[in-house]
Amino acid sequence: MSVSTAAHLAERYAIVIIPAGQKWPNYAGWQHSRATPAQVDRAIHAGMNIGIILGPPSGVIDLEVDGEGGEDSLRKLFDGEPPEGPSWQSTRGIHRLYLWDDRLAGLGAKFTADEYPGLEFRIGAEAAQSVCPPSKVDGVKREWIHEGEPAPLPESVIGKIVSLGNKPQPTVYDSLFGNAQKDKLARLLAWADRFGVPLSQQQSTNDKDTIVLTFGYCPIRGHEDGGATIFVNSDGSHVFHCHHSKCQGKAFADLEAKYGPFAPPQIVVGHDIHRVKAEALNALRRADVFNRGGLLVQLVNDAPRPKLCLADNGAPRLRPLPNSVIMMLLSEYARWMNKVPTKDGFKLKRIAPSSQIAGAIKESHDLPGIPVITGIVSCPVLRADGSIATKPRYDRSTGLWLDIDGDWPSPMSVGEAIQWYDEILHDFPFAEPAHKSAAIAAMVTMVVRHAFGGPAPGFAIDGNAPRLGKGLLSDVFAEIAEGRKATRWRFSQDDEEVRKVITSCALAGSSYVLFDNIKGRLGGRALEGVLTAGRWSDRILGTNQTIDVAFNPVWLMTANNATITPDMVGRLVMCKLHTTDEQPGCRTSFKHPDLLAYVKQHRRELATAALSIPYHYIRAGKPKQAISGWGGFDEWNNLVRASIVWAGLPDPDTRAQVAEESDEESSILRQLLESWPKGAWSVANVVKTIQTGNFSDNDPYPALREVVAELPGHDKAQALGRVLRDSRGRVLNGKRFVREGGKNGRKWTVETI
Numbered sequence: 001m002s003v004s005t006a007a008h009l010a011e012r013y014a015i016v017i018i019p020a021g022q023k024w025p026n027y028a029g030w031q032h033s034r035a036t037p038a039q040v041d042r043a044i045h046a047g048m049n050i051g052i053i054l055g056p057p058s059g060v061i062d063l064e065v066d067g068e069g070g071e072d073s074l075r076k077l078f079d080g081e082p083p084e085g086p087s088w089q090s091t092r093g094i095h096r097l098y099l100w101d102d103r104l105a106g107l108g109a110k111f112t113a114d115e116y117p118g119l120e121f122r123i124g125a126e127a128a129q130s131v132c133p134p135s136k137v138d139g140v141k142r143e144w145i146h147e148g149e150p151a152p153l154p155e156s157v158i159g160k161i162v163s164l165g166n167k168p169q170p171t172v173y174d175s176l177f178g179n180a181q182k183d184k185l186a187r188l189l190a191w192a193d194r195f196g197v198p199l200s201q202q203q204s205t206n207d208k209d210t211i212v213l214t215f216g217y218c219p220i221r222g223h224e225d226g227g228a229t230i231f232v233n234s235d236g237s238h239v240f241h242c243h244h245s246k247c248q249g250k251a252f253a254d255l256e257a258k259y260g261p262f263a264p265p266q267i268v269v270g271h272d273i274h275r276v277k278a279e280a281l282n283a284l285r286r287a288d289v290f291n292r293g294g295l296l297v298q299l300v301n302d303a304p305r306p307k308l309c310l311a312d313n314g315a316p317r318l319r320p321l322p323n324s325v326i327m328m329l330l331s332e333y334a335r336w337m338n339k340v341p342t343k344d345g346f347k348l349k350r351i352a353p354s355s356q357i358a359g360a361i362k363e364s365h366d367l368p369g370i371p372v373i374t375g376i377v378s379c380p381v382l383r384a385d386g387s388i389a390t391k392p393r394y395d396r397s398t399g400l401w402l403d404i405d406g407d408w409p410s411p412m413s414v415g416e417a418i419q420w421y422d423e424i425l426h427d428f429p430f431a432e433p434a435h436k437s438a439a440i441a442a443m444v445t446m447v448v449r450h451a452f453g454g455p456a457p458g459f460a461i462d463g464n465a466p467r468l469g470k471g472l473l474s475d476v477f478a479e480i481a482e483g484r485k486a487t488r489w490r491f492s493q494d495d496e497e498v499r500k501v502i503t504s505c506a507l508a509g510s511s512y513v514l515f516d517n518i519k520g521r522l523g524g525r526a527l528e529g530v531l532t533a534g535r536w537s538d539r540i541l542g543t544n545q546t547i548d549v550a551f552n553p554v555w556l557m558t559a560n561n562a563t564i565t566p567d568m569v570g571r572l573v574m575c576k577l578h579t580t581d582e583q584p585g586c587r588t589s590f591k592h593p594d595l596l597a598y599v600k601q602h603r604r605e606l607a608t609a610a611l612s613i614p615y616h617y618i619r620a621g622k623p624k625q626a627i628s629g630w631g632g633f634d635e636w637n638n639l640v641r642a643s644i645v646w647a648g649l650p651d652p653d654t655r656a657q658v659a660e661e662s663d664e665e666s667s668i669l670r671q672l673l674e675s676w677p678k679g680a681w682s683v684a685n686v687v688k689t690i691q692t693g694n695f696s697d698n699d700p701y702p703a704l705r706e707v708v709a710e711l712p713g714h715d716k717a718q719a720l721g722r723v724l725r726d727s728r729g730r731v732l733n734g735k736r737f738v739r740e741g742g743k744n745g746r747k748w749t750v751e752t753i
Helices: 003-012 037-045 070-078 155-165 180-195 252-259 273-284 323-333 355-364 414-425 433-451 470-482 495-508 525-533 595-601 603-619 634-646 655-675 683-692 702-709 716-726
Strands: 015-018 049-053 060-065 087-089 094-099 110-112 119-122 129-132 143-146 199-204 210-215 229-233 238-241 266-268 289-292 295-300 317-320 335-342 345-350 375-377 393-395 400-402 458-463 488-490 512-518 535-539 546-550 554-560 572-577 735-740 747-752
Touching (some): 070 119, 414 433, 433 554, 433 572, 433 603, 525 535, 702 716
Antiparallel strands (some): 087 143, 110 119, 295 317
16 A cells, blocks of 8 residues: 555544554553644654554444454354455454444453454454554554445444453453563553653663663652662563662552553542542543643544645644543543442442543542643743753643644754744835834744743734735744644624633633734723733633633734724734735735745744744843833743844834824824713713704714714714723823713713813
């Protein structure tokens, strides 16, 4: 089977990448992953193996002939010749794929049966995968016999399999190498990687039957002497030993107690729910689940993109786990037992986990041992100490999930980084050099967001005309940071709607939020508050659960001549695009006609360029720069803005520009104060009077009529009411608006101070 055809498997099945020559993934949680066609293509070119994840993820099971009499057993199972479908030859026999059926969900991952010798039922209901072509194991390459779509299982066969699977069967374990010692070694290394156990190296001993895993320091007490070691014996058994006097009597179970379980634990249910819940959480530490603001969450991805679909897949995101999924994970990562009375006392009987325990975990908000996740990133991460995280998956030091693969360039020089900035920003018509630096600051902030604490100011991409490239510039930022076009949110003048968006993004762990094509006012209580808060607390829509998490994404906004509220001054960095062209959308002669394609092609270099200047600034000792403070955003100011100035680029401080933009609202308020009718008026009566009155040549409200007409939106009463509420008590030219009638008063009058 060709490489390209194998990559197409990822469009039909859930595929997992496996190390070259091996039969099992070398990381925990693989059953919840799904490789993209591009990842499969790269893996096969690199000589790695691939496997089809069985069960619901791929919608198939595998009936494998793995011993003498297997073909006869298969014919016996089907009462004749089995239906033809996807099948391949391995060293032990033929694998045949058939369609999944939900009635198989209660069975184990795989089993054999005495009634069908030489046949293995690989169901995948818990966790199983089958290494498929063109993988190579023990020097033998797997080859396809038939291709096409899997056939459905006849009703009679489903009944037989369910009956067999519900009988007590000997446990069948996948063998990575066909060698118990090497199998245990690989599983120990995967366990150490999952829980951050500080394994240092693997070495041989004089005893050829033993493999030794050593530690850089004792994983239990942290001392550097004593020779903390795990011995892996030829029969697959293993033992922990440390010669230090304080570690005498310590065993591998002590490592599991500190870091996490090596194998699925056995949990005996009882009335002491607190104990059962604690043991269940300990079992879930083996799964890729995380603590997000007291909620148990899981990383989810979009389904693989169809072959001819041109749309980008959505970014990976976090979702709270419902009871049903928690129960499924509890079933997968623990053996649940119940005590059944017998004549001689009691015996243990295998049962399913209860919804009561799943509910207790979901509602408690107390998740000891479950790693905290702070967000998801799709490029290497600059840490606060100046180091760079490049290893895929969970980074314990930052709490981030790194959704990355492959090799990334090392940090480049400051000069090289600036050349990359100039290359991609060449054709944008920035109003001033500071606005180009503002774009660089946005790009850098998106990549190094986790290298500083506290919030970052928002970045507003504003233009004096449509079709200037505001959306394209935001897509460039997202393509560099995440490898896909920007996800856009509609900005509403209703604070409640903005609050819902913020809550959704906080729960999903979004690394940035883009409010696109803002009309009218840019601001409001929800947006102004979250920009400087650093945390977000709210009730999750449609539930009685609340979320309270640190939430410091990068805030992006695009607009055309937006009116900026006074409270947004000091919270925004303005990136202004300006043109005198009447039809800017018809421009030609770009340096890169398809800029996004260029950015996609050079994404790794551009992401590295974005983090290189702060990286070198940290390594230089963060020399103090001659820049002003930035209240509320001090840590961003001292890293991102300071490093950009240190590199010789213009200062991205555009607060004066933002203040000028907000003066329009001050001007509107000043005109309203000067033209408001004498006495107390409701907003509705004011608008009705100036819109329906017949004043002919003697118009008493020309200025008021003009300023109300310029307010954004069709509902002028709503727009006027918003201005009065937002500016209540603000004094301009010795005057201010006050509301009569107490707290719930509906009439407004002008008071002279």
